[in-house]
Amino acid sequence: MSRGGRAMFDLFARVFGREDASKDVAKERLRLVLVHDRASLSPQALDELKNDLVNVISKYLEIDQEGFQVDFSRHEESMALVANIPVRSVKRRTL
Amino acid sequence: MGEAIVITSGKGGVGKTTTTANIGAGLAQAGSRVALIDADIGLRNLDVVMGLENRIVYDLVDVVEGFAKLKHALIKDKRFENLHLLPAAQTRDKTAVSPEQMKHLVESMKDEFDYVLIDSPAGIEQGFRNAVAGADKALVVATPEVSSVRDADRIIGLLEANEKHKPCLIINRIRPSMVKRGDMMDIDDMIEILAVQLIGVVPEDEAIVVSTNRGEPAVMNSNSRAGEAYRQITRRLKGEDVPFAKIEEESGLFGRIRRMIGGFKG
Numbered sequence A: 001m002s003r004g005g006r007a008m009f010d011l012f013a014r015v016f017g018r019e020d021a022s023k024d025v026a027k028e029r030l031r032l033v034l035v036h037d038r039a040s041l042s043p044q045a046l047d048e049l050k051n052d053l054v055n056v057i058s059k060y061l062e063i064d065q066e067g068f069q070v071d072f073s074r075h076e077e078s079m080a081l082v083a084n085i086p087v088r089s090v091k092r093r094t095l
Numbered sequence B: 001m002g003e004a005i006v007i008t009s010g011k012g013g014v015g016k017t018t019t020t021a022n023i024g025a026g027l028a029q030a031g032s033r034v035a036l037i038d039a040d041i042g043l044r045n046l047d048v049v050m051g052l053e054n055r056i057v058y059d060l061v062d063v064v065e066g067f068a069k070l071k072h073a074l075i076k077d078k079r080f081e082n083l084h085l086l087p088a089a090q091t092r093d094k095t096a097v098s099p100e101q102m103k104h105l106v107e108s109m110k111d112e113f114d115y116v117l118i119d120s121p122a123g124i125e126q127g128f129r130n131a132v133a134g135a136d137k138a139l140v141v142a143t144p145e146v147s148s149v150r151d152a153d154r155i156i157g158l159l160e161a162n163e164k165h166k167p168c169l170i171i172n173r174i175r176p177s178m179v180k181r182g183d184m185m186d187i188d189d190m191i192e193i194l195a196v197q198l199i200g201v202v203p204e205d206e207a208i209v210v211s212t213n214r215g216e217p218a219v220m221n222s223n224s225r226a227g228e229a230y231r232q233i234t235r236r237l238k239g240e241d242v243p244f245a246k247i248e249e250e251s252g253l254f255g256r257i258r259r260m261i262g263g264f265k266g
């Protein structure tokens, strides 16, 4: 197909809803990839976060540090920080 | 006291060296005292883009190591007597220079020049840290493509974490005809995504290839559309408020004639 013919074909494909303008695809892909890029922590920072979490939670609960896991969970639209914290026992409240 | 500006991007091949050469020549043309530093150690390029490759005696590493004096290493551009280039070393690597040494060097050059432009290597490693170390301001070059914008976002994040740098964006190689038919991100799309201040939009232009062949920055060519874009960036850097004109594809006979004249005159 000639250059003009190709452009015409693309235009028709778009008008009839078969294909998005490629720049919209690019924008949407960028938006998603940047959500992840911007929220990412370095492995070192993630380790520090884990340690801080252990310290805070240990004030209230006795936790199993071996099974303690923190990681990012990626979804299409967003990111979540997911923690799995096995609890041994609830600390008895002292008044 | 001059101003040090780093030209950077993250991704390679998006136009950092071309931008540095053209803005440097543009600022010199407008009467400023300008020094260009090629900080891409090991991949020296700015010298050939400027057409100064045959006059190199000493380089950046020689100066930093105290082997040569700055004034002996700086190459004076014959076309503009107030334009100088400090070339990169070709046979060393980025670790030959530290960020502290670069900072010291750039600081000392700011006493003598109105503008010190630093051409950064690609990447976010030590070469990048060297290039930004002494800079007061950063120009981030990005093309309207997913990978380039993604890398620009990363660089902007790193520069903003550094606080003293206030990045401005240069969009390079935009093609109005592709933007028009929806096959290329436009200026607004990129600004919306990167949330950063825009300082210039440079169209894709064959005159860049011609001028690189000749070693004469396109900013010297009054018929080149990219050259005009660089002249506008130059004026904005000098504090002038230059509106962003809509860039149009030059088509038809008139555009072709203009391009031919521009191409031949170089």
Ligand SMILES: Nc1ncnc2c1ncn2[C@@H]1O[C@H](COP(=O)(O)OP(=O)(O)O)[C@@H](O)[C@H]1O
Residues within 6 Å of the ligand: B009, B011, B012, B013, B014, B015, B016, B017, B018, B019, B045, B172, B173, B174, B202, B203, B204, B205, B206, B208, B209, B212, B226
């Ligand atoms: N606006 C433009 N129009 C056409 N070609 C360009 C443009 N900007 C850069 N180029 C070309 O792209 C290539 C890479 O440019 P360069 O400045 O060396 O990139 P970088 O320094 O970021 O690696 C070169 O061949 C250059 O001539």
Ligand SMILES: [Mg+2]
Residues within 6 Å of the ligand: B016, B017, B018, B040, B045, B120, B121
């Ligand atoms: Mg380069």
